[in-house]
Structures are given as structure tokens and as C-alpha cells.
Amino acid sequence: MKIAILGLGAVGRGLLEVIDEKQLDLVVTGVADSKSAIIDRDGIRIAEVLEAKQRWGSLGDKTLGAMEVVTRAEYDVLVEVTPTNAQTAEPALSYMKSAILLGKHVVTSNKGPIARDFRKLHELAVAHNVQIHYEATVAGAIPIMHTLRHGLAGNEILALYGVLNGTCNYILTRMAAEGLTYDQALLEAREMGYAEADPTYDVKGIDAAIKLVILANTIWKKQVTLDDVDITGIDLLTTDALRLAEDQDCTIRLIAEMVPKKDLLRVSPRIIEKTHPLVVDGSLNAITLETDLAGEVTLIGKGAGSRETASAILGDLLAIRDSYARGH
């Protein structure tokens, strides 16, 4: 199976490394970073590309860009791993649409297009008889989309509760464990590399809400957007609030909730019993699905990391390859 990769940040590089290491039967015929690209119908030499990227900061041919890879390379699956733009979803959205119109499958880690235009992309993919997979957009290494599609197929999802932002979970864990203030815990999270210089996106609950939108669009049959989510962040939480929760063997976590029957989509700090499976420590992610047959099923894993995201992308690529093997 031939793939083309757009984006050579941590995720794109991680994926190339893993494909190289594992000697998977995947031929990479095109790669683009933000400034240049390579197209080679016989398959690029992964080690050389990674070295060039590290040494020179680019791939080589500056006359080529991502759109040239989409339209000119020979591939079966476009792997779109450029940075997320939550407002416009561009330029990723255009790359994906172009690939689908050309009859190519799409695998992505890019939250923008999936949160904003899932329904349209899905319909376009169906119309062109191709698949679109996006396991890597939510909860890193946790195979939540595969679980919804296969493992719990036949179940109705009555509710979903998720710890979807590792930065917030790290801050709350540290506030509860050490009695730190929000500012102290945020500082520590920055020092540990769990929070970005501008943490607004995370601590205000926006990142978790975007992931919730993606989950809701997967489970519900209607298109929801970020505007449909009731969002409260963790930045106003006091140490006192956490202490009060602790007194009752509870703690506070930023929980993304979806309850289809109540039309509820909410991200907010919630008091939760310490023994509940959703209460995970540090930067972990967790998702509890409440189902009609299987009862409550919880999945826990790392929410970020280049190899973890590569795991999610690889799962999607192998799902497409398997469907090929079955004659599709």
C-alpha cells in the first residue's frame, strides 16, 4: 500500500520512524513539510529524509508543496498530520477534500477538519467510495474510534465521559496531591513539558471540547460544532475546592460529557469519586462509555506523544490495508 504524508512535525517524523523500524509493507511515495516536499513513485528513503530534515530543517525541493504531493504523487492513502487550525481547518481541509476527490483514502491526526466539517468529509468520502479515519485526533494512543466501530459494535452509547486533556489532568492531579495552587501547578506543568507557553487552549477546556465534538460526531448522527459545547475551564479552580472534594474521598477532574438523550455536550470541572476508573493520574487520558449492553467500559492511555500518535495512525492504515486484503 502506498501512502503520502503531509506534515513533518513530531507526529509525521514519529510515523516515518515507526514505518522504517517495523519494516511494514507501506511505501511512502510523497512527503511534505511546511516549506518543501519530495515525490518518488518508487518510495522515498525514509532514513535519508529524516536525516535531511534534522540537519537542514527541510526536505529538499522547495518548488514543491503539500498540494503538489496531494495531486501528483502516486498513493492509496493520504496521511494528513499538519498542525491543527481549529477556526478555518485550513489548509488541511483542502488537502483532504482534494485527495478524496481523487479517490484516495484519508488518515489524519488533525482535529480541525474533523471537528469542523466531519459530516461533509464523511459524505464526500462515501460518495467517492473511500475511507476516512481519524483515531489520532482524540486521546492519543487510546483506540477509542476502533472501540466504537468494532469492539462495542451492536451497543448503543448512552453516555460518554472523558478526561481528554493531559495538561489539565496533570495540573489537577498535582493540586490535589500536593495542595499546590493552580498557578504553582501550571508552572510545574510547564517545566515538565506538559503545558505550552500559552496554555489558554488547554486550561480553558477548548482542546477537550474539540475532541468531544469529534466523538459526538462519530457517535451521533448529526453534525455538532464547538458552539454546541458548554465549556468551563480549570483556571479558576481553588485549592480549597479540591480539599473539600478530598474530604469526601472524591477529587476534581476536567470531564468532557456527552449524553445524547439529554442533548448534553459539556466540558467542566466535576467532582468525582477517587475510585472511579476515570480518575487517572498525571497526563493520562481516560474515556468511559456507558452502553446499553456492555455497561460501563473505560479505556485509559497516553493522550499525546509522537510514537503514541503513530500507533493510532498505524491502526488506521492497517484497517484500510485489511479491507484491501478483503478485496476492496
Add this chain to the structure above:
Amino acid sequence: MKIAILGLGAVGRGLLEVIDEKQLDLVVTGVADSKSAIIDRDGIRIAEVLEAKQRWGSLGDKTLGAMEVVTRAEYDVLVEVTPTNAQTAEPALSYMKSAILLGKHVVTSNKGPIARDFRKLHELAVAHNVQIHYEATVAGAIPIMHTLRHGLAGNEILALYGVLNGTCNYILTRMAAEGLTYDQALLEAREMGYAEADPTYDVKGIDAAIKLVILANTIWKKQVTLDDVDITGIDLLTTDALRLAEDQDCTIRLIAEMVPKKDLLRVSPRIIEKTHPLVVDGSLNAITLETDLAGEVTLIGKGAGSRETASAILGDLLAIRDSYARGH
């Protein structure tokens, strides 16, 4: 898709109820309990069969048995949910082999044949171009087999740690929480319906070991058996041991472990940090997979129950149906 069901205990009845409720596109053309059977090429009337079973304790035609259903009914998939015999795996093993020889797919909740003869059954299925699925044999509603096959495809499983027996987990949870002795907690577990009259199979670790064998045969490429597992039960555990663990923010759980590189297969009570995702309360099950890409992924859910097991069987049936839809 047409299915035939062998076994009308809690699992078989639960499955029939769910198929009836959900109006799934599954036609049941044969059903057998331990004494009788019904075969109807146009599809049995599920509600009537369930009522007859409840009222008369049997299905009707006592001149028919399970083997007649296997050989004479018209079906695509045999659903084998008769009671487990861990020693001989019979009569389930013969039913499954006969169905495979007739070119039928098999879905089962029966641990006996899968633990004892997985490799042979798998090879037989491959030779006859049919599928064999057994999600329901391990950890009830947790979709562990789907996760191994799809969600984490591409990952190498470096180790697996499982809480696979709800009876033991309930007893240990109560010993730790209330300072009960083993005997007191066992009595309580019996009263709550979490332990059978003869709990040997559970508390000696044998049930967990059988499930570990099934997981090992799925992940490893060689056939292992119950004799390969180093087993210690929980029946000799003292309240003191649990108290000592608690003093260090730890607790004790019966953990089934598999570490391929060390050739390790073991079931034993282990001291484990209370914050570890595997530490679940009551009769829940949990499995942590240690992988090369995704890191540690943990799945938590109910380990038993008729609707929970129906969920697992349904997932397998829909996987087969999907592969049909793709032209297989």
C-alpha cells in the same frame, strides 16, 4: 446472516433477547439446549422459544440435539455458548470442528476449546476459509480481542497484566476496604452472588489462568496450555498482608501476567500501587497492555453478566457480517 445457537443458559438467552430487542438483521435458524433443539430454515420465533424455555424448561423437540443443529440447520455462523469443560473441552470442541468442516464461521464464549485447542481450531478455520471469534471468553464486556486485532494493530505487545476474575477482585476489595478476613469476604461474595457454592475454580486462580492462556495464544504465535501457567490463588491471603500493603498506599490484586520475552505466564496475588489503573473495585475486570508504540493502555469493564457477554458475541457477529459486506 443466519446463525445457529448451541446453549440456552444465561448467555444464550441473553443473546436471543438482545437480537430480538435490537431487531438486528440476524436470522436464528437453529437453537439447542442440553436436552432438545429447534431447527427452522425461515428463522425461529425468538419470543416463543424464550417463553417455552422459561415455562417448560425445554425447547420442544427432544429427538433433536446440538449435533443435529450443527449438521442439519442452515446457517452462516455457529454461536457456541454451552458450558465450559476445561479438561476435555467436549462436547463443544466437536460441535465447533464439525461446523468448521462444513464451512461455517464460529463465535464462542466457551473457554474450554479455545484454551485447550486454539492452534488446531485456528488452523482448521484457516484451511476451510472461515473465521473463529471468541471475544466473550475473556473479561466479559471488555473488547480486548478487538483491541488486540484492530485498535492496537501495528503494536508489539511487550506485556499483559490482567484482573480477570471478578470473584477474587470482589473478595480482595472487601478485605482491603473493611478489614474482613478471607472467609468473611468469601461468605459475603457468595451472598451477593459473586461467588459460586464451590469457589475453588475462582479463588485458586484457575479461571484467571485459563483466560490468560487464551490471551497468550492470541498474542503469541505458539500454543500454550494451562500447565504452562504458574498459578497461586488468593485463598491463603491474610488481612495482615493487605494491611501492610495499604500502609504503603498499595493494595493486593490477583494479577494474571504475560511477558513474552521472559516466557512468563503467571497468576498470583501481587502488591500494586492504589493509583494504578488496574486497581479496580468490586467485581470489575481490567487489562493493561504494555506496547512498544502506544505505551500502557488499560481497559476496564464488567467481567460477567448475560447482556455483557451478549455484547461481546454481538461484536464478533457484526465483525463477520462486515467482512461479508466487503465481499467475503
